[in-house]
Amino acid sequence: TIPVVGAQDWTPRNFGLKHEGPMILKRALIRSVNSVAAQLVEQTGPEEVIRTARRCGIKSHLEPVYSLALGTSGISPLEMASAFATFANGGVRHKPFWIWRVEDALGRVLEERIIGGERSLDASIVYQVIDLMRGVVDEGTGSVVRRLGFDLPAAGKTGTTDGYYDAWFTGFTPTLSTSVWVGYDQGEGLRDIQGLGITGGRGAAPIWADFMLKATQGEPPREFAIPPDMRFETVDPITGRAATETTLNPMRVALREGQSLYSTIMEDETSYYSETEASQVGP
Incomplete structure (x- = not known):
């Protein structure tokens, strides 16, 4: 439970309600433990989270509330792919664009985009986040992409809103960032023919894998740069x-360098295992 000044205390929930106790951050992200994500926002402050999102290119409105950790502010797949690309680039942000070059019938260049980026995040911290998200792909809620045959080095994160209204998977390799959202325009929950809710791992991640298998076909494995x-x-x-x-x-x-082993320990106060349940109303 997170105390909130001037409002009711907030307790983030997961799909399962079993207490799992202390764990390192990597385990928490792999298992999508919401209470740990909420504690991180409590410790850093929602305003700092928003500032970091802005540095990654997120322009949509973000509410400065603790539940921001669980995805309660909506943004577009383009913004998600662009923001995650900042991590794929080692902390260097590139603004997305549609047209690279325009040529006339004779092949003369009429207009060309000069590609350049700016450092937005510290490369070492970025690599630590990549390492966390690689765990999600290799053994966590996004591991379906491995079972479907995508074997290039990759990192990513699943997401599922309360009521199964949105299923997300955003992931990247060192060369390509892709975001997949699955949902209804009318705000209807996603369920299969048996009535079971469709999570990001079940609904969005397989689409991501199918696209990435084709988009990276023939591309040799390339590791993320280690600072x-x-x-x-x-x-x-x-x-x-x-x-x-x-x-x-x-x-x-x-x-x-200089970081201790114990700096990544958190406490799961409420849950056992879940896809991110993102519509908890924050204070």
């Missing part, structure tokens, strides 16, 4: 301590 001040440690996903021979399901995490 020189980055190091990797294998840790216990619950305690954050260095893994031992008896550690269950150890995880490799990316740490910046």
Whole structure:
């Protein structure tokens, strides 16, 4: 539960309500634990989250509330793909555009877009976020893309709103960022023929995989650039301590120079496992 000055305290929910306890951030993102995402916004402040979103190119209106962590402010797939591309580029933002070059019938260039970017985010922090989102694709709520045959290095995040009104998957390789939204214009919930709700992992991620398989066909594997001040440690996903021979399901995490192992521990206060349930009304 997050205390809110001048309003009712807010308790973010997941699809499951089982308490899972402490965990590292990578495990929380892989398992889409909403309470951890909400705590991060509480610690940093919604205003700082919005400032970061602006640096990534998000222009849509964002409410400065804690539930911003769960996607309560709507933005377009184009903005999502563009913002995630900033991470794919190591923190360098490029403004999206439609037309690269215009030529006449003789092949003479009449107009050409000069491509240039600006650094918006620290490269080391960006790589840590990439490392977190690679876990989502490789073993988390977005791992369906691996089962469907997409095997290039990739990172991404699923999202599902309360009532299954929106199913999202936004992901990227080092060369291509793609966002998929599935939903009805009339605001109807997404359900299969058995009446089960369709999540981002079930509805949007398979479409993403189908497109990316075709868009990257023949492209050789290319790894995300690792900043020189980055190091990797294998840790216990619950305690954050260095893994031992008896550690269950150890995880490799990316740490910046001088960053301790314990700096990524959070507490899940409400939930067990879910796709992101994003329509919790924030204070």
